[in-house]
Amino acid sequence: MDALKFFRRAVEPSLADIVAWTGAKAPEGADLAMKIVDVAPLDKARSGDLAFLDNPKYVGQLEKTRASAVLIGAKHADKTPAGVIPLVVGEPYRACALVSAKIYPEATRPGSLFDGAGVEPGANVHQTARLESGVTVDPGAVIGPRAEIGAGTVIHPNAVIGPDVRIGRNCVIGANSSVLNALIGDDVIIHPGVRIGQDGFGFAMSPRGHLKVPQIGRVIIQDHVEIGANTTIDRGANRDTLIGEGAKIDNLVQIAHNVSIGRHCVIVSQVGISGSTEISDFVVVAGQAGITGHLKIGMGAQIGAQAGVMADVPPGAKMGGSPARNAREWLKSVAWVDNMMKKGHGEPKA
Incomplete structure (x- = not known):
């Protein structure tokens, strides 16, 4: 890796520290006082x-x-080269x-881009907004x-934080x-x-034209959620759009009005x-x-890349293809x- 790094190392742990943090098992006689300078991929790693x-x-x-130590499963620990310490972990x-x-x-x-604390010059905070210390x-x-x-x-x-919005503690709102x-x-x-909380796409369709339906719901985002760059989450129409605790949402995802996403879901890039x-x-x-509207996706289901889901999905199902079906049947x-x-048999006839 280039000598210029954008993140500073906070510690140089010993192998004993790493064993304590991860629960890994070091081989008998390993030098647990050895210091680890950095983390690196297998093919780029050097001593330390x-x-x-x-x-x-x-x-x-x-x-x-050429790493000094490798975190590794028991199955492959015997393939660790001489001079490299295998730290066996599940x-x-x-x-x-x-x-x-x-x-x-x-x-x-992500921290402040200006290494500051408090309200920086050039920010615009309404006098009725309430900010806790820190x-x-x-x-x-x-x-607002x-x-x-x-x-x-x-x-x-x-x-931009709109009127009456409430944001909890230790959050980061990106540029x-x-x-x-x-x-x-x-x-x-x-x-x-x-983009969070803008209009959902709601219209009463008619040959006389499409009448906008007021979107009067909210977006509720629970604790420990992460939302990737340029993702959009529309506010609810007549109920709330909900993102459950611990959900991880990638970049460029579209979540429409009234959608409810459960706890610890993973939604990958360009999903709609x-x-x-x-x-x-x-x-x-x-x-x-x-995924089309008004469906129910069961707990623990897995939806494959580029799948088109047009019907309810039972818990634990693995789906693929478009229209989506059982992944094994699709393959x-x-x-x-x-x-x-x-x-x-599939060649066109002359």
């Missing part, structure tokens, strides 16, 4: 670095790595994330009448984002360019969710999938079509 192996695809890189990727967060805490939560407001940000913002929250440049008609919990990260759909807890929706049908093409 910590790497990890989670995906067996990279076993070849493990065998050539979830190597998660363990490495824990260590990285200790070394680079600034990378887990709120940071960067230049160009606008906070009667807005309430909790301690430790950072508002980045040119963000050039807008938060309107919303109630936001604690420890929420909103990345740059996010139509109005009034209910998504239960721990659902995963992969990139570019589309079989794709294989069957490919086989027919290879046999010439």
Whole structure:
């Protein structure tokens, strides 16, 4: 990695620290006082670095790595080269994330772009807004009448917080984002360019023209949610749009009015969710999938990339294709079509 780094190391942990943080098991006789300077991928790591192996695809890189230590599962620990200390742990990727967060805490939560605290010159905070102590407001940000913002929250440049919006403690509101008609919990990260609480797309269609339906609901975002750059979340029409605790939403996602997303869901880039759909807890929706309106997606369901979901999905189901169906059936049908093409049954006739 280039010598210029944008994040400062907070600590240089010993192997003993890493074992304590992750619960990893070091081999007998390992030097637990050894210091780890940085974290790095297997193929780029050097002496003093910590790497990890989670995906067996990279076993070849493990065998050539120059890292000082590797977080690794028991299955592949015997492939660790001489001179590299294997730290055996059940979830190597998660363990490495824990260590990285200790070394680079600034990378887990965007801070003020101006290294300041309080309201910076150039910010516009309405006199009726209420900010707890420890709120940071960067230049160009606008906070509207009667807005309430909790301690430790950072508002980045040119963000707009609308009237009566409530934002909890230790949140980050990214640059050039807008938060309107919303109630936001604690420890929420909103990345740059996010749009929250604007009109839902609601019209009473008619041959005489399309009459706008007033969107009078709110957006409710619970604690520990993260929302990626340029995602849009419309406010409810006649009820609230809800984002459940711990949900992780990627960049460029569209969430329509009245949608309810459960706890700890993962919604990946370019997903579109139509109005009034209910998504239960721990659902995963992969990139570019589309979900039509007024559906129910059951707890723990997995929606494959580019799937087109047009009917309710039962709990735990794995869906793929468009229109979406059971992923195993979809893959079989794709294989069957490919086989027919290879046999010439799918060639157009002259």
